[in-house]
Amino acid sequence: MTQEERGPVYAPELEGGEWLQGDPVTIRGSGKPVLIDFWDYTCVNCLRTLPYVTEWHRRYAEHGLQIVGVHTPEFSFAKNPEHVKRAIAAQAIEYPVVLDADLKIWQAFANKYWPAKYFINVEGKIQARHYGEGAYGESEQLIQALLSQQEGFDAALPEIMEPVRAEDAPGAVCYRVTPELYCGLQRGAIGNVLGIAPDQPATYVDPRKHVEGMLYFEGDWILQGESAARPYGARKTSRMHLDYMAADLNLVLHPPITGETGELRVFLDGAPIAATAGEDVTDGVVRVDVPRMYNLVRDHDVERHSLMLETDADGLAAFAFTFTSCVTPPPDEAPGEAPAEGS
Numbered sequence: 626m627t628q629e630e631r632g633p634v635y636a637p638e639l640e641g642g643e644w645l646q647g648d649p650v651t652i653r654g655s656g657k658p659v660l661i662d663f664w665d666y667t668c669v670n671c672l673r674t675l676p677y678v679t680e681w682h683r684r685y686a687e688h689g690l691q692i693v694g695v696h697t698p699e700f701s702f703a704k705n706p707e708h709v710k711r712a713i714a715a716q717a718i719e720y721p722v723v724l725d726a727d728l729k730i731w732q733a734f735a736n737k738y739w740p741a742k743y744f745i746n747v748e749g750k751i752q753a754r755h756y757g758e759g760a761y762g763e764s765e766q767l768i769q770a771l772l773s774q775q776e777g778f779d780a781a782l783p784e785i786m787e788p789v790r791a792e793d794a795p796g797a798v799c800y801r802v803t804p805e806l807y808c809g810l811q812r813g814a815i816g817n818v819l820g821i822a823p824d825q826p827a828t829y830v831d832p833r834k835h836v837e838g839m840l841y842f843e844g845d846w847i848l849q850g851e852s853a854a855r856p857y858g859a860r861k862t863s864r865m866h867l868d869y870m871a872a873d874l875n876l877v878l879h880p881p882i883t884g885e886t887g888e889l890r891v892f893l894d895g896a897p898i899a900a901t902a903g904e905d906v907t908d909g910v911v912r913v914d915v916p917r918m919y920n921l922v923r924d925h926d927v928e929r930h931s932l933m934l935e936t937d938a939d940g941l942a943a944f945a946f947t948f949t950s951c952v953t954p955p956p957d958e959a960p961g962e963a964p965a966e967g968s
Contacts, residue, residue, distance in 0.1 A: 627753060627756075629753065633746060635653065635749055635750050636659070636751050637734060638652055638653070638733075639693060639723055639730055640730070641727060641730060642695070643706060644724075656747050657689045657691050658689065658747055658768070658772055662692065662694050663695045663731065664697075664740050665698055666709060667877045667916075667918045667945070669875050670947075672918070673758055674742075674758055676789045677761045677765075684783055684786075685772060688778075689775050691721075692721075693721050694721070695730050696722055696724050696725060697725040698725075698726060699739065699945075704724070708916055708917075711915065737756075740757065742754065746774060796953075797953055799951040800927045801950070802871040802872075802927060802949070802950040803837065803838045803869040805948070807851075807944070811851065815839070815841075815848070816835065816839035817830070818832075824847070828845050829846055830843065835931070837868045838868070839868075840853075845861045851944060852879070852943060854942035854943070855936055855940065859939060863936050864933060866931070869929070869930060870948075871924075871948030872923075872924045872925070872928075872948075872952050873920060873949040874948055875919065876944075876946050877917070877918050877919075878919050879913070879941070883940060885938070888913070891911060892933040892934070903921045913938075927950065
């Protein structure tokens with residue numbers, strides 16, 4: 626939680642976006658505190674904070690809190706209002722949401738992160754900021770303090786909410802894991818060093834020696850700025866190889882633009898994934914029907930693994946891998962004491 630060190634500054638108004646849900650919100654002159662949440666529906670950290678934000682809306686809207694979700698897309702397909710509306714419904718978001726497709730609100734706030742929360746007081750000034758996950762209890766305490774600034778406010782407020790997940794509670798251990806990994810050429814860490822053909826179909830050869838955190842392609846692919854996709858008319862099975870360290874693994878995927886559901890087969894450490902299959906995997910297969918983040922691996926601990934994905938679905942596109950790092954320590958382990966690596 627970053628408090629404004631030189632005194633609060635006025636927040637810019639939310640101008641330049643498309644309001645997908647709720648009426649446009651004016652910050653100054655309302656006399657109410659406002660929480661601005663910059664998010665993207667493909668961002669795992671954003672999705673993990675949403676249960677707290679939606680509960681704060683449920684608890685405090687009647688007491689004067691105004692929450693606004695500013696959806697600033699990381700990928701071009703997330704500029705589509707219909708995709709964002711689908712995510713709003715899936716996440717049960719009830720507060721106003723504005724689509725910031727041209728990054729005008731993002732730039733007005735000089736924001737740099739997903740998720741990012743701006744706590745605005747009753748005068749319309751930014752009281753504090755928080756980037757990323759965590760600090761949920763501290764954030765709710767600040768919300769209650771901002772609510773009490775309202776003229777004549779005397780409502781009894783609830784106790785600070787309990788952690789939604791065990792790994793959000795004190796004593797959870799967070800490790801250094803593989804960082805977010807993009808699949809496209811603009812920001813991707815591509816391990817194939819020979820024969821990369823930007824923006825055109827090509828057949829790639831897996832070098833068989835993999836560096837952790839690098840993505841290796843095998844078979845037919847088209848590598849573009851944001852994504853890697855199986856070309857239409859491809860003849861060889863398309864595979865991706867990734868050695869990583871994390872607990873959970875997610876991948877942002879887009880189905881074929883022709884409208885079919887694309888299938889992606891998941892292998893972990895040389896075998897079809899089974900016990901650690903993510904919530905979007907059924908019998909070792911991910912069925913990609915809408916563009917979003919898919920959970921492929923869900924593990925109880927942070928471990929090193931070798932992932933292999935393969936598909937024969939022409940047009941299926943991959944955008945970015947994300948990884949989770951926090952786990953709940955075993956009951957016999959002292960809170961806050963990290964286990965030795967490999968234990």
